[in-house]
Amino acid sequence: GNSVTQMEGPVTLSEEAFLTINCTYTATGYPSLFWYVQYPGEGLQLLLKATKADDKGSNKGFEATYRKETTSFHLEKGSVQVSDSAVYFCALPSGGYNKLIFGAGTRLAVHP
Amino acid sequence: NAGVMQNPRHLVRRRGQEARLRCSPMKGHSHVYWYRQLPEEGLKFMVYLQKENIIDESGMPKERFSAEFPKEGPSILRIQQVVRGDSAAYFCASSPTSINQPQHFGDGTRLSIL
Numbered sequence: 503g504n505s506v507t508q509m510e511g512p513v514t515l516s517e518e519a520f521l522t523i524n525c526t527y528t529a530t531g532y533p534s535l536f537w538y539v540q541y542p543g544e545g546l547q548l549l550l551k552a553t554k555a556d557d558k559g560s561n562k563g564f565e566a567t568y569r570k571e572t573t574s575f576h577l578e579k580g581s582v583q584v585s586d587s588a589v590y591f592c593a594l595p596s597g598g599y600n601k602l603i604f605g606a607g608t609r610l611a612v613h614p
Numbered sequence: 615n616a617g618v619m620q621n622p623r624h625l626v627r628r629r630g631q632e633a634r635l636r637c638s639p640m641k642g643h644s645h646v647y648w649y650r651q652l653p654e655e656g657l658k659f660m661v662y663l664q665k666e667n668i669i670d671e672s673g674m675p676k677e678r679f680s681a682e683f684p685k686e687g688p689s690i691l692r693i694q695q696v697v698r699g700d701s702a703a704y705f706c707a708s709s710p711t712s713i714n715q716p717q718h719f720g721d722g723t724r725l726s727i728l
Contacts, residue, residue, distance in 0.1 A: 536716060545618075545705055545719040546657070591656060600645065600709055601670060602717060604656040 504529040504596035508605030523577040523608045525592035535575040538591045620720035635691040635723045639708030646689045651703040701727045
């Protein structure tokens with residue numbers, strides 16, 4: 503079945519630093535790919551998505567490009583803020599429908 | 615437009631008791647998913663339901679756990695005879711269709727077993 507591997511955290515950055523969180527996947531076919539963010543004590547919020555190869559999803563300054571050649575969907579942001587501190591999950595559907603498979607999550611801590 | 619509503623937000627049970635977790639999907643969404651998140655881990659799929667039907671329960675333990683999504687009312691995740699290992703955050707998500715659509719998550723129910 504489909505699977506996703508995400509870089510381990512925690513990632514600690516200073517404000518305005520560049521962020522990369524790596525995500526690679528194995529999948530049958532070309533499913534949509536998602537990044538979700540979880541703030542402390544809350545549920546998951548969809549951050550961005552890409553539905554086909556070479557698509558770039560973007561939201562709130564975050565970007566990720568669906569790379570079929572490298573089976574990757576790395577999350578990037580040019581200048582992080584303290585408010586970006588959260589846990590980030592890479593995910594893709596499996597099982598022929600919408601059952602989501604999540605990476606282990608990467609905790610990001612941004613300091614002033 | 616209300617999002618996915620889960621209640622209670624926090625639930626404390628003693629070992630051997632029953633836990634009932636409720637989830638009301640977003641308006642217009644007929645597909646409901648339950649996930650479990652253990653401390654410091656990612657979410658693990660438990661069960662996928664449509665109205666009155668369980669489509670996939672491959673992630674749900676065979677004993678003590680059950681789920682339903684009746685024609686009227688919220689989806690219910692029921693855990694009988696809870697044990698310490700059931701302590702986790704349980705998240706519900708919903709989507710309008712079943713294929714390649716983003717899921718919208720509730721804020722979860724944090725279950726603690728004494």
